[in-house]
Amino acid sequence: TGYPSFCGFTKALDVALSERQAQPLLHRVDADLGYEQFFQQWQPVLGQVLEGDLSAGQDLRLQVTAYGEDNAFSAPIFER
Secondary structure, three states, rough: OOOOOHHHHHHHHHHHHHHOOOOOOOOOOOOOOOOOHHHHHHHHHHHHHOOOOOOOHHOOOOOOOOOOOEEEEOOOOOOO
16 A cells, blocks of 8 residues: 555546446455455355345445554564
8 A cells, every 4th residue: 555556457447347337246345464364254255246236246345554654664673
């Protein structure tokens, strides 16, 4: 999340598909390292959609919080 083109390809693809009236089955999820919990929430919903419940993905909205001055990346110190 710390650079200007974070998930740039998927954002551009989402825009291109939307411009062509494509309807998403799931909302795009922009994630970074350390967002395993997003996958844990997203995976069962994807399963529901693939099994035919097309409305299952409409309420799932996962959004990362960008790292910055007020939200620093928590990194372990391995050696001093």
